[in-house]
Amino acid sequence: MPILTGHARLAGIIGWPVAHSRSPRLHGFWLERHAIDGAYVPLAVRPEDFATAVRGLAASGFAGANVTLPHKRAAFALCDSVEPSAQHAGAVNTLVFRDGRINGSNTDGWGFLANLRAHGVNPAAGPVLLLGAGGAARAIAAALLEAGVGVTVANRTLTHARALAADLPGLRVLDWEQRNEALPDHALLVNATSLGMQDHPPLEIDLDYAPASLAVADIVYVPLATPLLAAASARGLRTVEGLGMLLYQAVPGFRAWFGVEPQVDAALRKFVAADLLAQ
Numbered sequence: 106m107p108i109l110t111g112h113a114r115l116a117g118i119i120g121w122p123v124a125h126s127r128s129p130r131l132h133g134f135w136l137e138r139h140a141i142d143g144a145y146v147p148l149a150v151r152p153e154d155f156a157t158a159v160r161g162l163a164a165s166g167f168a169g170a171n172v173t174l175p176h177k178r179a180a181f182a183l184c185d186s187v188e189p190s191a192q193h194a195g196a197v198n199t200l201v202f203r204d205g206r207i208n209g210s211n212t213d214g215w216g217f218l219a220n221l222r223a224h225g226v227n228p229a230a231g232p233v234l235l236l237g238a239g240g241a242a243r244a245i246a247a248a249l250l251e252a253g254v255g256v257t258v259a260n261r262t263l264t265h266a267r268a269l270a271a272d273l274p275g276l277r278v279l280d281w282e283q284r285n286e287a288l289p290d291h292a293l294l295v296n297a298t299s300l301g302m303q304d305h306p307p308l309e310i311d312l313d314y315a316p317a318s319l320a321v322a323d324i325v326y327v328p329l330a331t332p333l334l335a336a337a338s339a340r341g342l343r344t345v346e347g348l349g350m351l352l353y354q355a356v357p358g359f360r361a362w363f364g365v366e367p368q369v370d371a372a373l374r375k376f377v378a379a380d381l382l383a384q
Contacts, residue, residue: 198213
């Protein structure tokens, strides 16, 4: 492990709680691989202290930070400038501190698309059926629409789906009860809900309706093989696990903070997955 000096570059992840985050392990792997004089630390910050904490980090010489729940919208409001990715997603997950200013971006959508491509799935192959209307779904929908891909959103609470569509022109809304019948009309199914996550109910969807060409992606990565992905694999459908999105979304921040373009490869996946499997 590199020894820190007075020149060390610092970054971290801000959340409440934050102990569950795999980001310190992920960034720590890259820091060690590249022998960088730097550190990436977990920062547990209460919502009422968020603005003070971020400004304090910037004043203390931090290069930036990731932002996770429940702070992504607060980060958006705090930034001096935001990238188009954050404008479209309505939330910030990556902060860069430079020259006394706070710049925000949202790398979730970029990470999702990069993970699709890494699994041999072309996002532009056809329309996408997106399940969920929360923060991750918003970032994914924005990235797909920006790439020129048609997106239909279905959510258990219809008003949330309609609110998302109001913010993202071009997004189609589908009633949750029609999700099975809609499968043949789409090239990609994305689960952006918490259904299927460890200690959560499984996602109820009938893949008997799915055409053989359908690809199935799940942003859940605990467990790595969700019930949805297991069912899709059993039918011979191409699957995209959620761990890759976590890994790829971290790339732009690491590059900005530490000046190195990190690689997402088998060794990194194995290292982060080992921590997941140990839980």
